[in-house]
Amino acid sequence: MCGIFGLVVSAQSEISHGTWAATISVLFELSETRGKEASGLAVATSETAVVVKDSVAATEMMRTPAYKRTIARHADWFAAQGGSALAAIGHSRLVTNGLQGIDANNQPVWRDEAILVHNGIVVNVDALWEREREHGLSPRAEVDTEVIAALISKYRAGDAAPAQAISRAFGDIEGETSIAMVLQDVNGLYLASNTGSLYVARNRDSSALFFASERYICEQIIASPKTAGAFEGGEIFQVEPGTGVVIDLETAKTTGFTFADAVAEPEVPALAPLLAVQRRVEEKSDIITRAQRDMQRCTRCLLPETMPYIAYDAEGVCNYCHDYTSKPKKPKASLEERLDRVRSKDGSPDCIVAFSGGRDSSYGLHLLKTEYGMTPLTFSYDWGMVTDLARRNQARICGKLGIEHIWISADIKVKRAHIRRNVLAWLKKPDLGLIPLFMAGDKEVLWHANKLMETYGISDMVFCTNDLEKTVFKQGFLGIDARETTIHKPSSLPAAEKVGMLMKYGSRFMRNPAYFNRSMPDTLFAFFSYYVIEQNYFSLFDYYDWDESEINETLIGEYDWETSPETKSTWRIGDGTAPFYNYIYYTIAGFTEYDTFRSNQIREGSLDRETARALVEDENQPRWKLIREYTQMLNIDFDETIRIIDRVPKLYVAY
Numbered sequence: 001m002c003g004i005f006g007l008v009v010s011a012q013s014e015i016s017h018g019t020w021a022a023t024i025s026v027l028f029e030l031s032e033t034r035g036k037e038a039s040g041l042a043v044a045t046s047e048t049a050v051v052v053k054d055s056v057a058a059t060e061m062m063r064t065p066a067y068k069r070t071i072a073r074h075a076d077w078f079a080a081q082g083g084s085a086l087a088a089i090g091h092s093r094l095v096t097n098g099l100q101g102i103d104a105n106n107q108p109v110w111r112d113e114a115i116l117v118h119n120g121i122v123v124n125v126d127a128l129w130e131r132e133r134e135h136g137l138s139p140r141a142e143v144d145t146e147v148i149a150a151l152i153s154k155y156r157a158g159d160a161a162p163a164q165a166i167s168r169a170f171g172d173i174e175g176e177t178s179i180a181m182v183l184q185d186v187n188g189l190y191l192a193s194n195t196g197s198l199y200v201a202r203n204r205d206s207s208a209l210f211f212a213s214e215r216y217i218c219e220q221i222i223a224s225p226k227t228a229g230a231f232e233g234g235e236i237f238q239v240e241p242g243t244g245v246v247i248d249l250e251t252a253k254t255t256g257f258t259f260a261d262a263v264a265e266p267e268v269p270a271l272a273p274l275l276a277v278q279r280r281v282e283e284k285s286d287i288i289t290r291a292q293r294d295m296q297r298c299t300r301c302l303l304p305e306t307m308p309y310i311a312y313d314a315e316g317v318c319n320y321c322h323d324y325t326s327k328p329k330k331p332k333a334s335l336e337e338r339l340d341r342v343r344s345k346d347g348s349p350d351c352i353v354a355f356s357g358g359r360d361s362s363y364g365l366h367l368l369k370t371e372y373g374m375t376p377l378t379f380s381y382d383w384g385m386v387t388d389l390a391r392r393n394q395a396r397i398c399g400k401l402g403i404e405h406i407w408i409s410a411d412i413k414v415k416r417a418h419i420r421r422n423v424l425a426w427l428k429k430p431d432l433g434l435i436p437l438f439m440a441g442d443k444e445v446l447w448h449a450n451k452l453m454e455t456y457g458i459s460d461m462v463f464c465t466n467d468l469e470k471t472v473f474k475q476g477f478l479g480i481d482a483r484e485t486t487i488h489k490p491s492s493l494p495a496a497e498k499v500g501m502l503m504k505y506g507s508r509f510m511r512n513p514a515y516f517n518r519s520m521p522d523t524l525f526a527f528f529s530y531y532v533i534e535q536n537y538f539s540l541f542d543y544y545d546w547d548e549s550e551i552n553e554t555l556i557g558e559y560d561w562e563t564s565p566e567t568k569s570t571w572r573i574g575d576g577t578a579p580f581y582n583y584i585y586y587t588i589a590g591f592t593e594y595d596t597f598r599s600n601q602i603r604e605g606s607l608d609r610e611t612a613r614a615l616v617e618d619e620n621q622p623r624w625k626l627i628r629e630y631t632q633m634l635n636i637d638f639d640e641t642i643r644i645i646d647r648v649p650k651l652y653v654a655y
Helices: 017-034 065-080 125-135 145-157 162-172 215-221 284-294 321-324 332-342 359-371 390-401 412-428 432-456 495-513 520-531 548-559 579-587 593-604 609-619 625-636 638-649
Strands: 003-009 038-044 048-054 086-095 109-110 115-119 177-183 186-192 199-202 208-212 235-237 243-248 252-256 280-283 351-354 374-384 404-409 461-465
Touching: 003 017, 003 115, 003 177, 017 065, 017 208, 017 215, 038 065, 038 115, 038 332, 048 065, 048 284, 048 432, 065 086, 086 115, 086 235, 109 145, 115 145, 115 461, 125 145, 145 162, 145 177, 162 186, 162 243, 162 252, 162 548, 162 609, 177 495, 186 321, 199 215, 208 215, 215 235, 280 284, 280 495, 351 432, 359 374, 359 390, 359 548, 374 432, 390 404, 390 548, 404 432, 412 432, 412 520, 412 625, 412 638, 432 461, 432 495, 432 520, 432 579, 495 520, 579 638, 593 609, 625 638
Parallel strands: 048 280, 351 374, 351 461, 374 404
Antiparallel strands: 003 086, 003 208, 038 048, 038 086, 109 115, 115 177, 177 186, 186 243, 199 208, 199 235, 243 252
16 A cells, blocks of 8 residues: 655754655655655645645655755755744555546645545545535545545534544545544644554654654664664554544644544644644645636636737737627528539538537538538548547437438558657657647548549538637747638648748757657648648638527537536537647646637627636636546556646746
8 A cells, every 4th residue: 555654843853954854755765665656745834834746656756846845945944943843744655546647636635624645545435425425525536535635624614623523534434544634724743544554753852753654664764874863762653543643743742542532632732823824735736726817817808828929908908809800700691592502402412511520510510401401411530539429429410410421531540650659759848839730630631521522523512610719829839920810721821821830840840859750741741731732611600600509509409419528518529639738738828729719709799708717717627537548549658648748837837
């Protein structure tokens, strides 16, 4: 199982910060034998609790800048406070619940006012969460440790003192469990175990102590020359099964309690001495979340300060809003006239529709068939990232409308190998401007569209894209100001701009030669298909108003169209790569294509800003299951991939 440990140096102790730091290092090294898949540390003072963790072994985490900053920061604090109490709890993880690549699944876990580390497995975790849902409690991560913190917080909210709340939580838990916990509002460190897998060692004058998951580890710490004899001759005692220990974080005094005796509460200060209310918790994900929340955003739309080529006026309105001109719809009469010219009289196909299985193309087929009496011939290009959900929705639409559906499939194995090469190249040197390479494989759809028109002798090709989906930030991160471009007809881009784009890509490739791989011919053909060959199609939504509610209600109500359990949004749910690239944009830049999409809706007057902001907050949440499936399809390591993305410097915060 995992290894948990901790160290408390009281205000009266003569142990130096250097010895404190060295003792933590040895505790990490010895505890690493119990789990090498993730590690973390929480350092508590009378003012703050700082959490640092990573999905790597402890010895590797201790070499990271975040860990070194945390230790150095508390060296300064320790010196300035003249020996005030300093405490730490740590964890070396063997993964049993929850993917370790996701920070929220690693420990220490912070939920509500509790920061805790846990050794063991809560085997009834699913049943506990199911029971607590009616009380408004739900998991925020996959790790079973979180339910312990949630239960303790629940019982404390019901007026139970900390030790009583711990005792009641352990009464709910099935499975082996040992914990160490620091609270924001109480100046004590709590240990508890139902197996006895916790051992505490005091120094001779009882001014400092440490604990670990094994007696052997305690013995090694006492004997280690690295700890400068700070615990030489120290006493070791076990936290016996069904008991707990409260450690006063000012005096290092210990008081025991039993789970059966939930009335007697050990006395510790109710509040950290230097605080009015509670410790301030500093945890990476929370710092990032607050920084994303605090970014400057346009006061009219949602675009943040990290949007390429953005500028705000004195009222905080962005240049994208000032420059925006609503594109008037072409007369429906001209659409009807165009369709009248090609509509078949015998039920044979009269137009070709590019069918991704997404909401717009699905609704477009509905309109063409039911409103305009057309007989579309649909085609889908499978480049390896069409989801099963999209296929099922395609089957629903085509089956109910009686529409012929042609599949054009690439060599899926080869295509995914190309994506894998470019993703691995990106991970060597992350660059937001090169993320579109992950989607280069789907651009051949335009080449296949032209070939189908030629093969079947059909003169009209219909796409169902709309200008609200315009995502110019993707070119912006490459260094191209694409604010004036349209989502339609990429081939209409001036030749000089096409050459400039190739040069931008080329210069980035030179800085990261890993892109010079076997995917290069496929990438170049994608550029040719998208930007060079003439594209003979029109967009249905150039003529027809795009109404999200109407589209969703029609598809779900009339076709039993399937939505994704991962998100409330119906956009991009048929694209297997979208959750991955949006996670990258959100993590590094603090926004995704949902921010630009909703901002365009605000400018069009179809959505108010408050509603749009609420939608984006939900839509930008990582879709972990789909991201993991993406990495599995490409045969790349999920944990290493997420770790690299997580470590890329953010555009909105220095951490």
